Amino acid sequence: MSRTSHPGPGRRSLLQAALAVPAVGAAGAVLGTQSAQAATAQPSTAGSGSHRFDAESPRFALAVLPDTQYLFDADSADPEPLKETFHYLVAQRQEANIAFMTHLGDVTEHGSEEEIGLAADTFRTIHGKVPYSVLAGNHDINSGTDDQRGDTAYLRAFGPQRFTSMPTFGGASPDGYNSYHVLQAAGREWLVLALDWRASEKGLAWAQGVLDAHPTLPVVLTTHDIAWAEDNGQAHLSDNGQRLWDRIIRGNDQIFMALGGHYWPPGRTVLTNDAGHDVHVHITNYQDRYYGGAGMVRLYSFDLVRQVVDVETFSPWFLARDPEKRTPLEAETIELTGPVDRFSLDIDFVERFQGFAPVVPPAPRPASRVMPRGTVAYWRFDSSGLAGAGTAGSAVAAGTVARDLSGHGNDLRVQLLHDSASKALTWSGDHHAEQPAHASLRFDGGKSPDRGAILTTAAQAPLNSLTFTSGFTIETFIKLPEPFEGDHAWMGILSWEGRNGDAGKTTGWSTEEPTCSLNVTPERFLQFVLYPHVQDADPTSWSHALPVGRWTHIAVVNNGHRTVMYVDGSQIARNPSQPATGIATLGKPFVIGGTQFAEQFGQSFYGWIGDTRIVNRALTPKDFMAPLA
Template identity: 75%
Template sequence: MAHTHDGEGVRRRRLLQAAVTVPAAGAAITAAAASTAAAATPAQRPGRGGRFDGDSPRFALAVLPDTQYLFDADSSDPAPLRETFRYLVAERAGANIAFLTHLGDVTEHGTEQELRLAADTFGTIHGSVPYSVLAGNHDIDGSTDDQRGDSAYLDAFGPRRYASMDSFGGASPDGYNSYHVLRAAGRDWLVLALDWRLSDAGLAWTQGVLDAHPRLPAILTTHDLAHADDEGRAHLSDNGTRLWEGLIRRNDQIFLALGGHYWPPGRTVLANDAGHDVHVHITNYQDRYYGGAGMIRLYAFDLARGVVDVETFAPWFLARDPERRTPLEAETVELTGDTDRFGLAIDFAERFGGFAPVPPPAPRPPAAVMPRGTVAYWRFDGSALPAPGVPVPDGTVVRDLSGNGNHLTVSRLHASGPGALVVSDEHHGGQPAHASLRFDGGQSPDRGAILTTGARAPLNSLKFTRGYTIETFIKLPEPFEGQHAWMGILSWQGRNSEAGKTTGWSPDEPTCSLNLSGERFLQFVVYPHRQDADPTSWSHALEVGRWTHIAVVNDGRRTVVHVEGSKIARNPTQASTGIATLGKPFTIGATQFDERFGQGFYGWIGDTRIVERALDSDEFLTSAERPGR
């Protein structure tokens, strides 16, 4: 619970005066509480909620603030917290909960009786979900720092309590500060659980932990960090300022700092010495109905989306029949204000790049990415091409690295200038070659550049009746300026009517093309070799400013398009065997209509490969696995 300190000059709400003095040193946790985990019932032991997945890009950190009013002398009621713990155990697999951290003020007076009851209640979760607990000013003598010596709190929640947890890394010599290392999202994370007041020795110990784990992103938890105004804007407290100046700002690893003690909840973002964001949050609900009722906050990390989704709720009320909840229970079951339910956008690779850079994959040689059945493979990093930023002259030949002779020759459309095609070192993160071509095509007037196979290239006439896989990488510029509706990415030339096809939008469109609609929907339209049909696949709207891998896979029966390894929704089930090629050139950079090129592609195109069979996703160009199946 927060108290008014003259030096801070901040208006705070308070219900009681300062905590009573902690019982004499040497008070011990009972044997029953100390062995809670070993004596847990089957419903409490690991496995009840399933298995935590440490490799999933999504995981959750549970945050539990001040529970002091649930452990308040003869007014104690641990039932809400027991239900919270049962929820975390039961939902560990479903929500992929990696860890629980308590923010201090476990109890109201720090008595041996209160701490024994709290320690026993934590037995509900012990052995099932790893956790940390730190001392708040109500758990110990609030006038002391972490050099206070023995206490009933230390007996109940000292280092020996966590010794059996795989996550536990160690504690400071005084026992009041500890750290855990979590394995989540395929990497290790550091959680610092720091006392209500760190001494200079405590600061030095914490710095030593960070120095010993220099590549781990760190979450700092403590009791007194920041207070908030009524609009939820957080401001560092005096103690928070000391932690910021002496520890947080100069350690780029610390990206999230969490405190309790004060209410209302709030948040802010501060810039550290490296110029990076540090998210500072206050979490405390002891002023709410039933002392907060064991309310928790879940920080759901999603490294795939680059976000942390935060929600706040009370499992004790959530477990009750909605029809039987009292009015206050219904009001408190979940909090949805701006400081209780929100999202944080974090580019984790960029944010952690200063201390844990992810080395980019090295370019892969052509031989490593040509599986059985490869009929053509082009990349734009060869010595035949100019340096990045330099236009590619007309007549330049980009060789087919498969050895099948399907070489491409560069030409410009209409009166397009040199800038219509330029070499670039931009590339998709999973692309074998670290280079691409930047096309500056568009309408009004039509302009662009293309690469086409020669008149006698084998690819011009291949029918692919046993299946095929066509792959490429593209990136659309941001901002996406100008008129580019229905621009082509790649295609075979000629009219489908020449192949005897009678279906489709027009007899003058080519027999196979990959295009982009005005809404940036990917369109793959093919006139099969065997069927008189034009099955067409459509994607969602592609993002601008982002590299995208596209794979068109046909197994001899139907075609399925994948974007970034994910099957799109609008893949027709209509039969589709082969491609009705006409012996006319294959083209990268545009699509003909009535055997005439209009606009060209606008954006970047990277490695492009065609294989004469259906590939599995782990054989795509984005896979580092060795091909050959």
């Protein structure tokens, strides 16, 4: 069904690359028709050949296929574009991140036995290779009926019996026209709810039952008719969409996205549900485009790391053509790049799902569980490591001891710099989600005048003289304040005291620098400066700009030959290739919260510092305090 015609053509270029991800999972509780196989299916992370996917990856894609009716239109039918779309999804399942495909209805133009039969045969291209759902549009059945219409050619071809072998299939309504699938993706389950063109009262009651049986699953609702759009892409609920909104969507916070076809042009809007949360409502339909849309598909690529959904729209049929032989219409319909066809949605998934599936933070880990072989020092600022810990915002007085929980005697003692007040260092319960201890210290260091606080080892602490010639791993957690106010250029996170010149080093920026320090530059880059025990060198690692208002895990790893810095488990680019064996310590104290120059502290750190650990060998990221999965 048409509302207005589609605006002008998209750009004439190849789709640059597919997006990568995965998933499929176990069926949930059974409602209505469901096979025994679906009831017992378990989440999978593998398939055969190119069909493999990773259900634990934080990135996955949902393929959305709208109105294909003009490809199955009596004796003018041509299934080839849709076959090519299915070939693409199968071939790209691993590399293009395809977890699931959902069809939005109007599979055919007239719903005849012949059209439905040809469509059902075309779907065999994808069947058993990528899980999918299909729902009836007004052209697939008698449009004057609802889901209680009884037997139809559509139901015989695309009813529950078609999906029972899929591990994602959860069940269907007793009438067979509504269904749901449960996907395992990004380490959790998601529900796709596929509703008929016109859901009856019984159908809506069934849908509510599905939601009630899966109260913690985020839901993508799919149906044929939910919204129409103006020429500028601004979408509005249709009459049927308003009914679905009032009866099923607005009161179920789980439904964060609702997708429909039927109308054109495509469009989108964001509505606010009864819980005060966003629901993204989109129209996807290209039947008015050249060749009836040519099997055009959308990929909704979920990225739970970046907390976005990236959307792109393209035709695999035209994409597969020889560029030199594409006609102008084919070339301009390969990919659509207007604001309703190619866009990104910012979704804080944890916050959005908090009301129905709150994230339970990891419990604190005892010190004994985070001290691998070779741990020479470990400090944490909860009650196990810091006397008086526990009152947010309370001052940590000068002289307070932070115990070295490794048992090697490298206790730290608080020292206020210059004329700093006691509030230069305070206790906080703020912490990185993966940090073993749920506590940190808040440093209020700065310039003009220099101020702050540091923690230092005693004069005779063993750590002061360790040279680490077999390698080391130094880890810490930090957070920079938001807003990041004042001048804090070159503030230190941790260091050893002393002058590298006194260690006989001649190659550095200045002989007044300490022999090892981790600092923050004016651009908020990390700088790790090392003067090795063996070489006369100063290999320096530089990170990207750190975010503010967010915890960061830092690890500096040396294998006895070379140093590599990791930020949040990812190796940075600017790691020096210079040989570096050991640390040229001078028997002087180790410090958290500052870096000397010419054996003097100016400012101290500005922000939060959490658990800090030093190990006398190179660790891999899976062994970090914030391990990669």
